[in-house]
Amino acid sequence: MVPDKSDPPRELASEAWLRRILSAALLWFQRRRRQSFDRFLGEDAWIVAPHPDDEVLGCGGTILRKRxxxxxxxxxxxxxxxxxxxxxxxxxxxxxxxxxxxxxxCRALNVTTDRVFFLGLTDGALKDQIDACVTNLSDLFARHRAGQFFVPHRMEPPSDHKAAWCATTAALDRLQMQATVLEYSVWCWDRWPFVRLGPGGGVLRRVARRARDMFWAMSWLFGCRAWVDVSDVADAKNDALAKHVSQMHGLPEAPNAPTLRTLRNGDFIERLLGPYEIFDSVTVAASTNTNVRTDG
Ligand SMILES: [Zn+2]
Structure with missing residues (x-):
């Protein structure tokens, strides 16, 4: 989780309605473009998580269905x-x-401990450790082959998430592997109109922020065509997320720190625990070493 130290934003009823209408419209357009990923769920996969909790938030339901x-x-x-x-x-x-x-x-996601790996790189500084990350990932991917790689979306705001995408694609490049890279989203959802706008700014600045976020959301969301229905495993995904106690409920040593449950007054976690997970799907071709966007 990336801590957000801002106060919980207040939202007028009119703002809430506008936000709901626009987010529903964006998701409606996205649904028209999406394609079910169901027929590929039986393939073996690697999940690359920059931090503990990203694996559940981004693709926990898909992991459960695959297992x-x-x-x-x-x-x-x-x-x-x-x-x-x-x-x-x-x-x-x-x-x-x-x-x-x-x-x-991971156990709650039905992934046994011998299939869980920790690289122990420095939180917040992954971009400075790309070479070590690529070397470690190449080694793991070569030892345990898979056809699918779930990785944070390239547009994710935290630098560790972007670095995770860079390192994974570089590792696949190095191995010349034929694979499907599925980019999952966590912090991409932390944008208006999916969550309420943060505090601060005058009227004009807030309008500009909304317009910027809408444009950004369209370019991100409309590329995410692969879709997995996770409604059947929603309770199990919830249980798995609850295991990340420090992120969901906080630490006794830091009672006032924000948690995933309280972030954006609950808007954020509501999005991440929705009935489906979406991915931007790219096939990495071994022979040509080029990336080809696929429709799922
Ligand atoms: Zn993260």
Whole structure:
């Protein structure tokens, strides 16, 4: 999780209605373009998570459905997420706690501990460790082959998420693997109109922020064509997310820190626990080493 230190924004009833209408319109247009990913769910996959909790938030429902079909799923955490509460615990203590949470969450997703890997790179500084990340990922991917790689969307705002996308695609490039890269979204949802606007700014600035976010949301959302219905596994996904106690409920050592449940007054987690998960799907061709956008 990326902590948000802003106050919970207040929202007028008229603003809430406008937001709901526009987000429904965006999702309606997206649904017209999407294609079911169901026929590919039985394939083995790697899940690349920059931090513990991204695996559940971005594709937890898809993992559960894949496991029900008997697909092998392996999860690699690039960092331990030790930067989420820097004033409450030492990095080492938090890393230990979050690794434990990650293992419990993966078990809840029906991914056994021997299929969970930790690279232990530095939270918040992945972009400075790309070479180490690529080397480690190449080694893992070569040892345990798979046809699908779930990775944060290239437009995700946190730099660690962008770095995770760069490192994974570079590792596949290095291995010359034929694969499907499925970009999942976590923080892409943290935009108006999907969540309420943060505090601050005059009328003109707030209008400009809304227009900018709408334009950004369209360019992101309309590229996410692969779609998985996760309504049948919603409770199990919820249970898995609850294992990330430090992110969902906070730490006793930091009672006032924001949590995933309270972020944007609950708008954010409501989006992430919705009835479907969407992915931007790209096929990486081994022979030509080029990327081709696919429709799922
Ligand atoms: Zn993350």
């Amino acid at each position: 029900r079909l008997g697909a092998e799923v392996r999860v690699v955490f690039l960092t331990d997420g030790e930067g989420s509460h820097p004033d409450a615990l030492s990095a080492k203590e938090l890393a230990t706690r979050r690794r434990d949470e990650a293992i419990r969450a």
